[in-house]
Amino acid sequence: MKKLWDKGYELNSVVESFTVGNDVVLDQALIPYDCRASIAHARMLGKIGLLTAEEVEKLTGALETIIQLHRQEKFTIRPEQEDCHTAIESFLTEKLGKLGMKIHTGRSRNDQVLTALRLFYKDQLTVCDKQVEALIKSISAFTEKEGATVFPGYTHMRKAMPSSIALWGRAFIDSMEDNRKLLRLALELIDQSPLGTGAGYGVPLELDREYTAKELGFARVQENPVYVQNSRGKLEITILHALSQVMLDLNRIASDLILFSMPEFGFFELPDEFCTGSSIMPQKKNPDVLELLRARYHVIIALESQVKTQVSNLISGYNRDIQLTKEPVMKGFDITRAGLEVAELLFRHLVVNRERCEEALTDDLLATERVYALVRQGVPFREAYQRIAKEY
Amino acid sequence: MKKLWDKGYELNSVVESFTVGNDVVLDQALIPYDCRASIAHARMLGKIGLLTAEEVEKLTGALETIIQLHRQEKFTIRPEQEDCHTAIESFLTEKLGKLGMKIHTGRSRNDQVLTALRLFYKDQLTVCDKQVEALIKSISAFTEKEGATVFPGYTHMRKAMPSSIALWGRAFIDSMEDNRKLLRLALELIDQSPLGTGAGYGVPLELDREYTAKELGFARVQENPVYVQNSRGKLEITILHALSQVMLDLNRIASDLILFSMPEFGFFELPDEFCTGSSIMPQKKNPDVLELLRARYHVIIALESQVKTQVSNLISGYNRDIQLTKEPVMKGFDITRAGLEVAELLFRHLVVNRERCEEALTDDLLATERVYALVRQGVPFREAYQRIAKEY
Amino acid sequence: MKKLWDKGYELNSVVESFTVGNDVVLDQALIPYDCRASIAHARMLGKIGLLTAEEVEKLTGALETIIQLHRQEKFTIRPEQEDCHTAIESFLTEKLGKLGMKIHTGRSRNDQVLTALRLFYKDQLTVCDKQVEALIKSISAFTEKEGATVFPGYTHMRKAMPSSIALWGRAFIDSMEDNRKLLRLALELIDQSPLGTGAGYGVPLELDREYTAKELGFARVQENPVYVQNSRGKLEITILHALSQVMLDLNRIASDLILFSMPEFGFFELPDEFCTGSSIMPQKKNPDVLELLRARYHVIIALESQVKTQVSNLISGYNRDIQLTKEPVMKGFDITRAGLEVAELLFRHLVVNRERCEEALTDDLLATERVYALVRQGVPFREAYQRIAKEY
Amino acid sequence: MKKLWDKGYELNSVVESFTVGNDVVLDQALIPYDCRASIAHARMLGKIGLLTAEEVEKLTGALETIIQLHRQEKFTIRPEQEDCHTAIESFLTEKLGKLGMKIHTGRSRNDQVLTALRLFYKDQLTVCDKQVEALIKSISAFTEKEGATVFPGYTHMRKAMPSSIALWGRAFIDSMEDNRKLLRLALELIDQSPLGTGAGYGVPLELDREYTAKELGFARVQENPVYVQNSRGKLEITILHALSQVMLDLNRIASDLILFSMPEFGFFELPDEFCTGSSIMPQKKNPDVLELLRARYHVIIALESQVKTQVSNLISGYNRDIQLTKEPVMKGFDITRAGLEVAELLFRHLVVNRERCEEALTDDLLATERVYALVRQGVPFREAYQRIAKEY
16 A cells, blocks of 8 residues: 555655654554544535535445444554555545545645544543543542541641641542643643644635534634644643643642551551552562552653653644654553543542541641630730740 | 741751742742732731731731832842741831731741732733733734735645745734633632631631632632642643743744744844844844744743642642742743743834745645646546656 | 462452553563573572572573573563563473572562663663764765765854865764763663662672672672662663763754755755655655654653653652653663664765755855954954944 | 944844843853953964964953952943853953954854853862762761661562661762762763864864863863854753752652651651741741752753753754753752752751661561571572461
């Protein structure tokens, strides 16, 4: 099969393998999205008279076949095909002959890739949002059960004032609610259809962009074709920002739990089936799952950094550099979904050791309370503070 | 003057200078915000009966005096005071005696700092949003004047298809409109009042948090005191994300203009008063302003990275590390405001050289148009493509 | 097969898949290194009398078998085995029974992993260094052939003074020579044997660490077991620093070539078999290979960032977070080796268009020369400068 | 005073302030270095006959005067002068008339800036190296005094096996020794003289570059003028890498001490004069100094990131973007020097609480020892491990 841009010469094999990278692997996830976009595109071409009704039917039929094959894990992308887009056009051409060669009418690989990616991103963002919702429920259930337990609140990693499991758990619920606003804004920003903008400077045909946008469920058309190109990478940064804020909360949850499940504190306990052991020390039960949850934050912010710098110092319009923004976003979704799944599970199994919490409620935690007892008796705050401070 | 936490011993001087850092300088910007917050706090203490009406009046009077002194650049923070909060309480105590010692009733420096910062951030975000609006107007005026000029659109830094000044300029207008959504979400997220949450575990008094929130113009109360602490740094990341997306667009504008104002292209020209020279080469007119606009993106994303990693691997509640998130956000605002100011000015003075644009419209830019001429005659797209490709 | 730390309970399956990550894939590369390390370890155990000569022979024989199987791509790591270390111990136990259970005597998975990684890193660094050497040769050959050609030198992306292909090419040779110093220091720093330090606090046996270090070709023993653990991740950062400095030079080479091979300049030309096309624009020949070479720098610095922050805010001793430093270094090597391979190839095929270079030598490039003509006549430099400046 | 590149027109004031940035402040530190470089340059001009002996004497005299004024904090850089280089040339011209206008003969601001920066960097690196040495001594003294105390070693933040203060402290000594290798390589790499390379394409005069290199104490001449420019920023990254590796160790020391000085552990204690208090909680003694030491690592790696991306995607030769690499390196030195100073002080005052260390030595720490007791009796390691594991 030839490349979409085949012109009769062979690429140097080192160059070819260097430029293709691992798109062949990554693009597996995009196959159904590209097919859906191609179906909408074919229908639009029918609507504006560039394909006959019969042609549209044949094309959409073949594209549905690819979706089926993909579901059965039978649709493969060969390395020399570079990506799923070529593999799909190639399948159509093999199956439908000259008709397959018409599917690319009125589009460029640039807007085709963007369309498939955005549909994929929309689905992923929706899944993440639902997982955040599930996590919130899991924390809620946990705080309903254990919320009343009082344990020390810390500042500077030193005991400060009494806190409670409810206070602690709900802090993350509120934070996750704010994260959902970020996820939804990311979704809103990518929810504009790039299809029909060609390589960034439009297509010399009267395409019905509203039609394809609607068919594909986009909220609106992204009008400006130069902005379509410039927004690639840029909107990915906003997606990764939203995801990394989710992961930051998980990083903090993990940090709290790693510390406070140390036997020296014992406020929380993880069930055995959440703990791994050591190859040399038989007594160990390690919270690897928490450490890796904490660590994954650093992976996702590095992925975000990569996209942030990759799109810099480039001129407007498509630059191949941008190709490398696909993998970090895909990985970002993988990391976030896995992290949310584990976190949701964690809160379902997390144990609060009420005795240890109570034991930890030492007198010094009440120093502030004692200051305020004086304040209520009329002593100016700073004077009351200094009086109590002398005792410590 | 003593520190807010003074307990009768002296800090080691190396430690003191290390911990204070440059807060004394940074906090200048926060003085009026802290005073406004303290006024609201004093009024609330009056409302709930912890201060008399006369006390409230004296405190608010003294705080207004500080605001006046600050406006006249006469209110200084001394290094041994650590920050503006101590300097302000110190002023009140010097002026009002024991009454000054009451202002800290019902709050901690933690929620005090957060309140002042959020008020400051809200103002800054509003200013940035207005500057983005002004930039959009400036680009609009520019595209209205020069938009009709056609010049080459590039992909892969190679001529692709015809573009136009209108297409190019409006791409940035659309992008800036999307940036405004990010700015507004950042504003929405920080628009919750932390005042009254103490050091992160509440205050043992019946404070009227709704009252202070309303007085200070916050949209709502941030209920959970642990989340208040955990959101410090975290919300700053979202602010910096919004700002860095603005700067990314300026980075791209600068990249375009640096390239296309090279005499080898000549599509754009900068007036002399925007160009600097060389100390050795007398012929040079250099676009330093554009290079620095491009470069500042890298500063702001580094600041964002700093905050992103600084808040990681920490347990819930205040950790002093977070202190170092103040400077990057302040700098982020400085960079963005300066960048927007310069960009707005640029578009007012940017010159399009119409002849050079026209000269650059070589035949190869029309290759795609020729493919589509064949497509309109019924040739399948890919076949038409291959036929034209042979000529190049 | 059981895990190395098996204690009779099952890990939750979500937790298991979360913690194992993709070690099963990554560890393929480590199999021969772990076997070599295990052979040295077995011999040492024989030397100090913990294994008989016959036992040592059986173990080393089985380990050699694994190396053979690996070469034939027949040694697989099963997901439930977590990593190559378990897979190898499992193979030994299946094959040798109780004897297999002795191989882990005197070591922990921690020092085992570190030993295998360092051996792997040493090989990779040596390969990279050789590739840098090959690239230097390729640039040398290129500058020998084309060096005499004069073309414009730029500052601020504006013509400055005359440069030459020799000057340009040799700049990268010198830079690569400096990079080799970084690669060698990275190599020197990791060239210390961690084997025998257990989980970070030594092993209660009299191991002969000098012996295993020598057997494995390490320059020295890394004495302090706590430092062994703390240096994981830390030394990886230095490796990635060295690699990313190499990639920075390739980023610059790519940036130069992308710009100066634009038809608008035409100083350089890439042969057709290095260029890819467009799916819509038949005239295009795009320098994707250069754009991706440029872009990969951003991938590697993101990987470096990941490791830099992943190891932060952690206490001494092993933390599972560090597990995630393996993948970025492996990827860093892949990126650098691929980048160097492509760059070496590039310089072998890069074409200089002498006419275009000559045409570009416009008069303004000689303005500085004219200043110095006046200086040689006795005019103070700044005065001469100002006199010539008036003409531009 | 006019700018070095003055050509008779005024820069737009917004543009001017945008481009100058805060060089006026930063450059204070460079004044003596620029003067030293100018003295060497003047002597060289004398040696090759472009200045008379008398002229050289006058110039060096005036430059020595500037060094004196600077020492007395009397030499100021005015904003309109942009930087110290202009301020110095301006002083010479005001004082010596036409002679001052000759000092710039044979150099460009580019190589002038680079020379001053490298001299400054060399001094700073030497200071840092000495401070690392002092820290090593401080840790040594500490471990000599307290080293014998045994306390728990942790993995996964769970008790693992017995460690000791000696083991812990010496881990950092060894790490700091490795850091010194990085500092020295950074020093070696910048220890090449850029003076005489002009704006990156040489100077049309027969300069004696060996002479100035020797006068200024550089180990060698950096021959290739294009590499001189390309290495700006690049070598700064290596400097920041070395510094951030130092700071990473301090981050880990701080992380250890923050945790293990929690009253819940109590292994370490900080004297009161190292601890700060809370504005609301009178009992608190907070380890702010440690938290900020930990936090500063994140500042320095962000600065390093900034330089790493700022120099990317740029063509060879000077680009003004690079100007912004000066501040991060200067800040990096400030952070590292302050961090090392505090750390050295810390180890002089750090207290080990021997009773708390001993109390913490619970039985589970000896589980591995018990496995090895069985191993010594002939039980295969993995079997012994599983037997002991059952007890936990």
